[in-house]
Amino acid sequence: MKQRYNATIKTKGPPLPHPPRDKYSVLKHTFGFSGFRPLQEEAVDAILSRRDLAMLLPTGGGKSLCYQLPTLLMDGITVVVSPLIALMHDQVLALKELGIEAEMISSTQDRQEQQEAFAKAKNKILKLLYVAPERLANGSFLAWLGTLDINFFVIDEAHCISEWGHEFRDDYRRLGELRSAFPHTPIAAFTATATPKVREDILSQLGLRDPLILRAPVLRKNISITVRERDGGWRTDLMNILKKHEGESGIVYAFSRRQTEELAEFLSKKGLKCSAYHAGMSSEQRRSVHQSFLNDETQIIVATVAFGMGIDKGDIRFVIHTSLPKTIENYYQEIGRAGRDGIDSEAVLFYSGSDFFTKKRLIDEGGDPQYREMTLSKLRAAMDYATSEECRHKTIAAYFSDTITPCGDKCDNCLDTQGSKKEITTPARMFLSAVYKTGERFGATYIGEVLCGEEKEKILSNGHERLSVFGIGKEMSKSVWGTIAKRLVELGALEPDEYKALHLTPLGAEILRGKQSVHIREERLSPKKAEKKSKAPHPNAPAHYEEFRALRATIARENGVPAYIVFGDKTLYELAERLPQTREEMLNVSGIGEVKYERYGEVFLELSRNIKGNG
Ligand code: ADP
Ligand code: ZN
Numbered sequence: 001m002k003q004r005y006n007a008t009i010k011t012k013g014p015p016l017p018h019p020p021r022d023k024y025s026v027l028k029h030t031f032g033f034s035g036f037r038p039l040q041e042e043a044v045d046a047i048l049s050r051r052d053l054a055m056l057l058p059t060g061g062g063k064s065l066c067y068q069l070p071t072l073l074m075d076g077i078t079v080v081v082s083p084l085i086a087l088m089h090d091q092v093l094a095l096k097e098l099g100i101e102a103e104m105i106s107s108t109q110d111r112q113e114q115q116e117a118f119a120k121a122k123n124k125i126l127k128l129l130y131v132a133p134e135r136l137a138n139g140s141f142l143a144w145l146g147t148l149d150i151n152f153f154v155i156d157e158a159h160c161i162s163e164w165g166h167e168f169r170d171d172y173r174r175l176g177e178l179r180s181a182f183p184h185t186p187i188a189a190f191t192a193t194a195t196p197k198v199r200e201d202i203l204s205q206l207g208l209r210d211p212l213i214l215r216a217p218v219l220r221k222n223i224s225i226t227v228r229e230r231d232g233g234w235r236t237d238l239m240n241i242l243k244k245h246e247g248e249s250g251i252v253y254a255f256s257r258r259q260t261e262e263l264a265e266f267l268s269k270k271g272l273k274c275s276a277y278h279a280g281m282s283s284e285q286r287r288s289v290h291q292s293f294l295n296d297e298t299q300i301i302v303a304t305v306a307f308g309m310g311i312d313k314g315d316i317r318f319v320i321h322t323s324l325p326k327t328i329e330n331y332y333q334e335i336g337r338a339g340r341d342g343i344d345s346e347a348v349l350f351y352s353g354s355d356f357f358t359k360k361r362l363i364d365e366g367g368d369p370q371y372r373e374m375t376l377s378k379l380r381a382a383m384d385y386a387t388s389e390e391c392r393h394k395t396i397a398a399y400f401s402d403t404i405t406p407c408g409d410k411c412d413n414c415l416d417t418q419g420s421k422k423e424i425t426t427p428a429r430m431f432l433s434a435v436y437k438t439g440e441r442f443g444a445t446y447i448g449e450v451l452c453g454e455e456k457e458k459i460l461s462n463g464h465e466r467l468s469v470f471g472i473g474k475e476m477s478k479s480v481w482g483t484i485a486k487r488l489v490e491l492g493a494l495e496p497d498e499y500k501a502l503h504l505t506p507l508g509a510e511i512l513r514g515k516q517s518v519h520i521r522e523e524r525l526s527p528k529k530a531e532k533k534s535k536a537p538h539p540n541a542p543a544h545y546e547e548f549r550a551l552r553a554t555i556a557r558e559n560g561v562p563a564y565i566v567f568g569d570k571t572l573y574e575l576a577e578r579l580p581q582t583r584e585e586m587l588n589v590s591g592i593g594e595v596k597y598e599r600y601g602e603v604f605l606e607l608s609r610n611i612k613g614n615g
Helices: 002-008 023-029 040-048 063-072 085-097 111-122 133-137 139-146 176-181 196-205 234-244 257-269 283-294 328-335 353-364 369-387 392-399 425-437 444-451 457-461 478-491 506-512 545-559 569-578 583-587 594-614
Strands: 053-056 077-081 102-105 128-131 150-155 187-191 212-215 223-229 249-253 274-277 300-303 316-321 345-351 421-423 494-496 502-504 519-521
Touching: 023 040, 023 063, 040 053, 040 063, 040 187, 040 212, 053 196, 063 077, 063 150, 063 187, 085 102, 085 128, 085 594, 102 111, 128 133, 133 139, 187 196, 223 392, 234 316, 234 345, 257 274, 257 300, 274 283, 316 328, 328 369, 328 392, 345 369, 353 369, 369 392, 369 478, 425 444, 425 478, 425 502, 425 506, 444 457, 444 478, 478 494, 478 506, 478 519, 502 506, 545 569, 545 594, 583 594
Parallel strands: 053 187, 053 212, 077 128, 077 150, 102 128, 150 187, 223 345, 249 300, 249 316, 274 300, 316 345
Antiparallel strands: 421 519, 494 502
16 A cells, blocks of 8 residues: 555656646646635735735635745745744645745754755745744844845734734834835735724835735634533533544633643543643654644644644634633634634533633732733623624624624524523613713723612712712622623623723614614623523534545545645545546646645545445
């Protein structure tokens, strides 16, 4: 068996016979894709016309292609700045597999490897050169770059440049100097998510000139989201979720190092192939865990958030959080690691009210007050997200100032139509009325106190004990009023300003006038939560999928590359579904270009023919 495969696999790709010259043929022949995904073509065109570009595309949207393709149509080299060595390494590997000349320069290489990369760049062999941001702070390196014919610069994970982001990196700040060092070279910046503040920082700090701004909706359609309260039986729920994903790759995020180890042990005892991963492990240990995950030997990684940014594995089918994330930025990025290949995947969050207080305590411990306030408000937003009953996708999008329609069937809230809801129009109107009568100058807590008729000094000094709404909500607790306030914010009837004072929106005014009713999920008003079942859809693999998967694993092992580098899951699905019988049919499968076909195509074709022959 082994011999036969080796005979057909060439480890060094042959040069393309006739380099294709237009974007569509490069897309087809080099990348093996039959069409552009949304916004990709616009990005490619902007780069080809030498215009600056800022692109916000969710994880899995296909950012890499946007700069990897145009450089193949240009004469010079493209310099890609990327924050993590692991990330660069995987990208370079994937490019070489496509027959594209790419190298990286990093501190992990020895002198000779670096010299070779330098020489290839100098001799105009390379199309892409990946460099770590700290390199660009080095004057002699910049001077050397100046001797190359650079098509354009790429700043990957551009949100790292902003202090308002969740992953600010000092060495990204220096990237602002690129523009002055290379005033005539276009810059293309890419990120998966950015709040408006971060977006502004990217544009201004990189000094982009009249950039084309491309922004896809904040939405990962192929990820089904579920959020549940973490009660006593949550580990049973977790096991049920993992059972659904038998044999598939996934990440389970835990809060602390100790928790990752404990949970990994628990899951191992249940017979699952899993490993813990956290910053307390040696880099050697971490590398080996990472590697065995990429090779599908480890199925589940139980990790702190230290694990992730460098993970470029397309076939992660589930991401599970076992506690409340610190921010929605983090959360969105972490769940975004699922389903990068576009195949249905799942994200489940188990949270508890106590998570909020544990994390808040850590924030309270120190630091600059302004920074503390910002961190705290991000944490609050994460908690509000967890308890919200609006569409999860829509809520995340709204956090990034994007408006989308409810997903309908890709989140627990949209699927849960029969959950018992209670009408709260009357208390909602009381609350809105109190907001209005106190002049839209106060936060939810204060309004709750007014409704409960508390004779606090602040209330008395404002004369609010004389208002008609004072004390009209006595029969409900302040915490219930707090929940009603949250619900009204969730619905968009109230909007907090930067001082947390609540303001009525047009919808709020309609509710106040009795033109709209308000409902809330019943269990939110009483702490006891109803058991919820996950209705998240689960992908069904075609028949024979496993045979293709096994073949891929063999080939990956023999070639010493991760399985997804050979073919992504999507390609594998298509192969199993269509069972191509000829070279042409193989080339029509998404993800199979000519070089890939040369390398691996025939073995898969043979399998496909055998299956069809037997069936
Ligand atoms: P991002 O960097 O935006 O997270 P990637 O560049 O890693 O996304 O691309 C995600 C996946 O989508 C990859 O498996 C890639 O091969 C695939 N992909 C990208 N562009 C296309 C396309 N036009 N058609 C089909 N698949 C694509
Ligand atoms: Zn939804």
